[in-house]
Amino acid sequence: MNAVRNIILIPIVFVIIALVYTLIPLGIIGLMSLSKFWVIFLLIFFGGLIVVAFVFLPGAITWLASKISPNRTFAFYTIFIISLVLGLLTIEDFWTRPEFNENTLGLFFKIMLSCLTIGFATSFSVGAGIDLSEEPKPIFGFLTVAGSIVFYLGIFLAFCLLSNRICYINPEKTYTWYSGIWHGIFVIPNWVMTWFADDIYCKAPLRTAAYHVWWWISFIFIGLSVFGGGSNQRN
Numbered sequence: 291m292n293a294v295r296n297i298i299l300i301p302i303v304f305v306i307i308a309l310v311y312t313l314i315p316l317g318i319i320g321l322m323s324l325s326k327f328w329v330i331f332l333l334i335f336f337g338g339l340i341v342v343a344f345v346f347l348p349g350a351i352t353w354l355a356s357k358i359s360p361n362r363t364f365a366f367y368t369i370f371i372i373s374l375v376l377g378l379l380t381i382e383d384f385w386t387r388p389e390f391n392e393n394t395l396g397l398f399f400k401i402m403l404s405c406l407t408i409g410f411a412t413s414f415s416v417g418a419g420i421d422l423s424e425e426p427k428p429i430f431g432f433l434t435v436a437g438s439i440v441f442y443l444g445i446f447l448a449f450c451l452l453s454n455r456i457c458y459i460n461p462e463k464t465y466t467w468y469s470g471i472w473h474g475i476f477v478i479p480n481w482v483m484t485w486f487a488d489d490i491y492c493k494a495p496l497r498t499a500a501y502h503v504w505w506w507i508s509f510i511f512i513g514l515s516v517f518g519g520g521s522n523q524r525n
Contacts (some may be wrong), residue, residue: 295367300357301318303372306351307414311380314406318448326456344409344441348417352378355418369418376410395517398486404449450479459491467500474508 293315321329339389355365384403391395457476459465471492474478480492491503 296359296361296364299355299365299368300372302358303351303355305422307369307373307376310347310410311376314410315384315403318451319405321452322455327453329456333449340445344413346411348413352418352446352491360501366418370415373411373414377403377407383411386433393487395487398447398451398483400426402444402451406439407446409437409444413441414438446479447482450482453479454483454490459494461489461491462496464496464498465494465501466498467504469494470497470504471508473501474505475512475519477505477509477512 321332324332351369352365355361359365359368380504384390384400384407387396387415390399404509412433416430416437419430432483453476457472457480459480473492477492480490483490484492497505
C-alpha cells in the first residue's frame, strides 16, 4: 500500500510543477497582450499574488506530498528531482527557442524567464527540504536566500518589461509636462530595457521645456522615496 502511494505521488507532483513552469511565460505573454489599463489594474490589485505563490505554493505541495506519501525522505527527493529536472529542461527550452534569437530583446526574455524558473525551482526544493526534514540543513538557508534573490530579480525584469507596455515613449511624438511626470516614474525600468532594445527610451526625444523639468522632478522624487524608505527601514 505504501509503495502505491509513493507511485501516485510522482505524477501529481510532476503535473503541478510542470504547470507552474508552463504558466510563467504564458502569464507574462498574456499580460503583454492586454491594454494599458488592464495591465495597470492587474499589477496594482493582483501583482502580490505572484509573491504569495512563491511563498506558499512550495509549502502547499510539500503538505500534499506528506499526506500522500508515508515516507518523508521519498517525498522530499521526489519534489527535489522533479523540480530540478523540469527547471533545467524549461530553461534549456528558453535558450534554444528560435523566436528568442531574432533580436536582442530575446536575450532579455531568456534572462527574465530563467530567473523566475530558478526562483521557483529553488523554492520547491528548499521548501520541501525544510518542511520534510526533521533537522533542516544549513545549506537550505543559503539556497533560500540565493533563490529569493534570483526570483526577485526575475520579478524586477518582468516589471521592466510591463513598464514599457504601460509607459511606451513614441520617439515621433512631442510630449508635454504631464507626460514628464509619468515618464519620470518609470525611468529606471525603461533604462534597463534600453540595454536590450534600441527603440526603447527612458526620456522622450521630442519634448517641451516643461516636460524636461517635470521629468526630473518626478524622477528625483521617486528615487528619494525609494532610497529614503529603505534607509528608514534599516534604521
